[in-house]
Amino acid sequence: MERSEIVDQLRAALSAVLNRQLDALDPGLSLFDDLGLDSTSVIELLMSLEDTVGLEIDPDELGPDVFRTVGSLTDYVEAGFRKSTAV
Amino acid sequence: MKFVERLKKDLTGDAGSRFVFLNNFEVERSWAAGEPKLPGAGISFAGTTVNRMEEMGALLAESGDVVVLKAPMDTEFTAYLDGLGAAAGQVFAAERSRPEHTVTEDALDSPELLRRLRGLADGRTFLMPLGVSPAEERLAKETGLPLAGPSSQVCKHVNGKIFSRRLVDRLGLRAVPGDICETVGELRAALTSRLAAGGRVVVKESLGVSGRGMVVVRDEAGAARLLRLIERRGATAPARLVVESWIEHAQDLNYQLVVGRSGQVRFETVKAAVLRDGVHQGHRFPVELPATAERELREAVELIGGALFEEGYHGMVGVDAMLGHDGTLHPCLEINARFNMSTYQSRVAERFIPAGHHAIAATFAVRPGRAHSFPEVAEALGDLLLRAPGGSGVLINNFATLNAAATDTGSFHGRLYGICVAESADAALAVRGTAETRLRALTEGRS
Numbered sequence: 339m340e341r342s343e344i345v346d347q348l349r350a351a352l353s354a355v356l357n358r359q360l361d362a363l364d365p366g367l368s369l370f371d372d373l374g375l376d377s378t379s380v381i382e383l384l385m386s387l388e389d390t391v392g393l394e395i396d397p398d399e400l401g402p403d404v405f406r407t408v409g410s411l412t413d414y415v416e417a418g419f420r421k422s423t424a425v
Numbered sequence: 426m427k428f429v430e431r432l433k434k435d436l437t438g439d440a441g442s443r444f445v446f447l448n449n450f451e452v453e454r455s456w457a458a459g460e461p462k463l464p465g466a467g468i469s470f471a472g473t474t475v476n477r478m479e480e481m482g483a484l485l486a487e488s489g490d491v492v493v494l495k496a497p498m499d500t501e502f503t504a505y506l507d508g509l510g511a512a513a514g515q516v517f518a519a520e521r522s523r524p525e526h527t528v529t530e531d532a533l534d535s536p537e538l539l540r541r542l543r544g545l546a547d548g549r550t551f552l553m554p555l556g557v558s559p560a561e562e563r564l565a566k567e568t569g570l571p572l573a574g575p576s577s578q579v580c581k582h583v584n585g586k587i588f589s590r591r592l593v594d595r596l597g598l599r600a601v602p603g604d605i606c607e608t609v610g611e612l613r614a615a616l617t618s619r620l621a622a623g624g625r626v627v628v629k630e631s632l633g634v635s636g637r638g639m640v641v642v643r644d645e646a647g648a649a650r651l652l653r654l655i656e657r658r659g660a661t662a663p664a665r666l667v668v669e670s671w672i673e674h675a676q677d678l679n680y681q682l683v684v685g686r687s688g689q690v691r692f693e694t695v696k697a698a699v700l701r702d703g704v705h706q707g708h709r710f711p712v713e714l715p716a717t718a719e720r721e722l723r724e725a726v727e728l729i730g731g732a733l734f735e736e737g738y739h740g741m742v743g744v745d746a747m748l749g750h751d752g753t754l755h756p757c758l759e760i761n762a763r764f765n766m767s768t769y770q771s772r773v774a775e776r777f778i779p780a781g782h783h784a785i786a787a788t789f790a791v792r793p794g795r796a797h798s799f800p801e802v803a804e805a806l807g808d809l810l811l812r813a814p815g816g817s818g819v820l821i822n823n824f825a826t827l828n829a830a831a832t833d834t835g836s837f838h839g840r841l842y843g844i845c846v847a848e849s850a851d852a853a854l855a856v857r858g859t860a861e862t863r864l865r866a867l868t869e870g871r872s
Contacts (some may be wrong), residue, residue, distance in 0.1 A: 397464035
């Protein structure tokens with residue numbers, strides 16, 4: 339899966355969790371402050387990404403850095419995807 | 426006797442004692458340390474703005490009292506409060522402060538402040554924190570000032586949502602249908618049975634921080650997703666969760682009581698959450714309840730207060746309750762045995778909300794592109810800024826949170842807290858709306 343596809347999956351997952359259509363995602367957007375994600379919707383987002391990207395996330399290992407911006411979350415998902423497909 | 430004098434009498438036996446207010450907001454984070462979390466709920470963020478809510482304590486202190494702050498107060502905001510006669514205490518500011526630290530952590534790191542606090546020890550001066558955690562106990566030890574409250578261990582115990590649920594059952598109060606899960610293995614059955622009963626289900630960490638550490642499960646697919654994440658920990662892993670049916674279309678209430686050090690219980694106030702188009706506007710007061718609900722609430726106050734005293738607690742207590750459309754009261758969803766937002770409005774209420782007037786305690790969330798001074802805020806609010814007791818308008822009761830997250834580049838999230846006062850509940854809501862429009866115009870550069 340290319341990074342652009344991961345961004346598309348992330349946009350779809352965020353749109354579903356936030357219950358509004360997101361047309362474009364600037365990597366610099368803050369997930370919590372700009373997009374309005376909260377601790378409740380984080381759980382739903384993780385579950386959705388597991389389904390669509392096909393990687394297993396251990397939420398207990400996630401730090402706040404991963405969720406700072408759209409770009410940081412994309413980096414995390416891409417690294418997880420590379421790891422899961424390399425095995 | 427005024428609110429703070431009553432509190433002193435209840436907690437120390439002496440209405441003339443001196444309090445050193447220590448407004449350690451989100452003390453719950455300390456109580457939650459090491460407790461099992463919901464998946465993803467461990468993602469915490471530096472509470473830069475939350476830590477500056479400590480300034481609200483300046484409006485609680487009486488003459489002779491001391492308020493410990495992370496930084497000296499803005500001189501122009503101080504002048505505004507002085508003009509109103511809204512802040513009577515003396516401010517002691519930490520000389521070493523880090524944005525991510527609570528006021529207590531800053532105090533412990535400030536030798537000069539510690540020296541000044543030690544100088545207050547006279548046998549009649551008490552540390553009065555928002556809530557007691559190990560950090561406040563360390564500060565009491567460092568300064569020789571006794572705490573006007575119980576140990577951090579007692580506080581943590583009585584602030585758990587599992588404790589609240591069990592207490593409600595034991596006292597025979599009307600409970601929200603739900604279950605307690607001590608381990609991960611118990612969650613599947615609890616979720617299945619609650620969903621089968623109909624409606625949405627809320628899963629809450631026993632010691633989650635207010636508004637966080639919870640997830641709403643809408644259907645079986647949502648339950649399956651949550652279970653998939655959490656069951657990876659193993660069935661016997663600790664969970665410490667409360668699983669409850671979501672009560673739809675109910676009115677959220679919050680009431681305050683004080684448990685005295687000799688076990689006396691005193692009701693203080695009840696406030697109601699205000700929603701407009703589904704958006705939280707703040708809490709309004711005074712609140713008229715239906716007669717039955719009023720009676721049940723007063724009974725709950727006595728029962729809960731008495732039970733907390735038996736557990737070794739004395740101090741301020743806030744209880745979240747719910748009033749259904751049909752007038753059914755669920756008198757205890759959650760016990761917050763600490764100061765609550767309501768506590769910080771108590772002294773303001775007795776001075777600035779005359780009989781017959783109404784108020785909404787509001788939070789104004791703004792997105793400034795730069796730091797704004799208090800005179801700019803005052804000018805933007807114009808005739809809405811409350812400048813004398815007895816009138817209508819907005820009393821700003823926390824200014825430091827506006828610029829706490831300011832950066833040199835780009836916009837940031839800020840908050841102002843205000844008490845909107847008017848001659849009717851609707852008029853108070855209108856004051857709130859106009860104030861918000863004016864503050865947004867200022868911070869978005871449209872004024």
